[in-house]
Amino acid sequence: MKSLVLKNLSKTYFDPYAGSQVTAIRDVSLAVQAGEFVSIVGPSGCGKTTILNMVAGFLPASGGEILVDGKPVSGPGADRGVVFQSFALFPWKTVLDNVAFGPKMRGVGKGERERIAREFLELAGLADAADRYPNELSGGMQQRVGVVRALANHPDVLLMDEPFASVDAQTRMTLQEELTRIWQERRTTVLFITHDVAEAVFLANRVVVLSGGLVKCEIEVPLAHPRRWDALVEDEDFKALSTRVLQQVRAA
Ligand SMILES: Nc1ncnc2c1ncn2[C@@H]1O[C@H](COP(=O)(O)OP(=O)(O)OP(=O)(O)O)[C@@H](O)[C@H]1O
Ligand SMILES: [Mg+2]
Numbered sequence: 001m002k003s004l005v006l007k008n009l010s011k012t013y014f015d016p017y018a019g020s021q022v023t024a025i026r027d028v029s030l031a032v033q034a035g036e037f038v039s040i041v042g043p044s045g046c047g048k049t050t051i052l053n054m055v056a057g058f059l060p061a062s063g064g065e066i067l068v069d070g071k072p073v074s075g076p077g078a079d080r081g082v083v084f085q086s087f088a089l090f091p092w093k094t095v096l097d098n099v100a101f102g103p104k105m106r107g108v109g110k111g112e113r114e115r116i117a118r119e120f121l122e123l124a125g126l127a128d129a130a131d132r133y134p135n136e137l138s139g140g141m142q143q144r145v146g147v148v149r150a151l152a153n154h155p156d157v158l159l160m161d162e163p164f165a166s167v168d169a170q171t172r173m174t175l176q177e178e179l180t181r182i183w184q185e186r187r188t189t190v191l192f193i194t195h196d197v198a199e200a201v202f203l204a205n206r207v208v209v210l211s212g213g214l215v216k217c218e219i220e221v222p223l224a225h226p227r228r229w230d231a232l233v234e235d236e237d238f239k240a241l242s243t244r245v246l247q248q249v250r251a252a
Contacts, residue, residue: 001034001035001156001187001188001189002034002068002069002079002156002157002189003031003032003033003034003067003068003069003070003189004030004031004032004055004066004067004068004157004189004191005030005031005032005065005066005067005070006028006029006030006031006051006055006064006065006066007029007064007065007066007067008027008028008029008063008064008065009025009027009028009029009051009054009061009063009064009065009066010023010025010026010027010028010061010062010063010064010213011023011024011025011047011050011051011054011059011061011062011213012024012062023213024047024050024213025047025050025051025054025062025213026212026213026214027064027213027214028047028051028064028210028213028214028215029064029215030208030215032157032189032191033189034069034156034189035187035188035189036189036190036205036206037180037183037189037190037192037203037204037205037206038190038191038192038204038205038206038207038208039192039193039194039199039200039201039203039204039206039207039208040191040192040193040194040200040207040208040210041193041194041195041196041197041200041207041208041209041210041245041249042195042209042210042211042216042249042252043195043211043249043252044195046210046211046212046213046252047210047212047213048161048193048195048210049161049193051193051210052082052159052161052191052193054066054073055073055080055157055159055191056076056080056082056159057073057074057075057076057077057080058076068080068156068157069156078102078106078153078155079155079156079157080155080156080157080158080159081150081151081153081155081157081158081159082150082159082160082161083146083147083150083158083159083160083161083163084161084162084163085161085162085163085165085166089134089142089145089146089149090134091133091134091135092133093133093134094130094131094132094133095121095126095129095130095131095132095133095134095137095145096114096117096118096121096130096131097117098134098145098149099116099117099120099121099145099148099149099152100113100114100116100117100152101149102149102150102152102153103116103117103152103153106153116152117130117152118130120148120151120152121145121148123148123151123182123185124144124145124147124148124178124182125144125178126141126144126145126148129141129145138171139166139167139171140167140168140171140172140174140175143163143164143166143167143171143175144175144178146163147160147163147175147178147179147182151182151186151188155188156188156189157188157189157190157191158188158189158190158191159190159191160190160191160192160193161193162193162194162195163175164176164199165194172199173229176199176202176203176229177226177227177228177229179203180202180203180225180226180227181226183203184225184226190203192204197242197245197246197249198242200245201221201223201238201241201242201245202227202229202232202238203227204221205220205221206218206219206220206221207219207221207241207245209245209248209249209252210252211249211252212252216248216251216252217248219241219244219245219248221241222237223235223237223238223241
């Protein structure tokens with residue numbers, strides 16, 4: 001597992017309509033320890049996706065620095081796995097081959113990469129779907145395949161941008177529980193982006209509230225694992241933390 005450090009990160013876009021520069025990220029500093037799960041929450045347009053794209057190496061920063069285990073990020077790399085809200089599985093590949101694709105690209109032999117893929121599919125409750133094609137799965141199942149496909153690459157840092165936004169509320173809760181369980185087993189460093197306060201608190205060790213391109217505050221989430229919605233909806237600490245985060249987001 002690797003640490004992730006953002007130092008005085010900034011991003012300015014050129015807005016072709018206004019004919020001028022817009023500042024999306026002003027000055028963001030954040031240290032995510034190896035094995036930590038950090039959520040970034042904030043209103044639409046506050047710069048969440050911009051941060052993720054810079055950390056992933058898809059977008060150059062205008063200023064500041066991103067360090068993975070102390071080394072500056074200069075582009076995409078296999079040390080960082082990315083899961084987006086809408087990601088494409090390969091429609092012509094089976095679920096198993098989709099998950100085995102990353103290991104294949106890394107030169108892992110057929111037997112071994114299929115073993116890895118089956119292990120991850122098992123972990124996500126998708127063992128029975130291994131030989132099916134993406135269009136034969138529900139949206140929630142496809143999303144789970146997307147998550148385990150990223151995990152099967154053994155990324156040191158997992159970057160997720162609203163990966164569960166387009167599934168129904170029940171499926172979403174299941175996916176959140178599964179993600180915390182998988183995280184607990186694997187201890188991957190995770191940066192998770194969402195505008196859903198309850199999701200941010202449920203998943204993370206720490207919630208970062210972003211506002212106007214700046215870190216507004218950071219709130220520790222000392223809730224025990226494993227986390228289950230049945231228990232947490234009634235939990236006073238969970239409710240108090242969610243309220244605190246919500247107040248910060250609304251004041252943002
Ligand atoms: N390619 C671009 N060109 C110009 N401006 C952009 C570009 N991408 C983002 N922006 C602007 O940067 C700001 C931050 O956008 P970003 O997508 O990072 O927000 P976000 O927090 O992810 O929002 P959401 O919750 O809606 O996904 C917005 O004002 C947006 O209009
Ligand atoms: Mg976004």
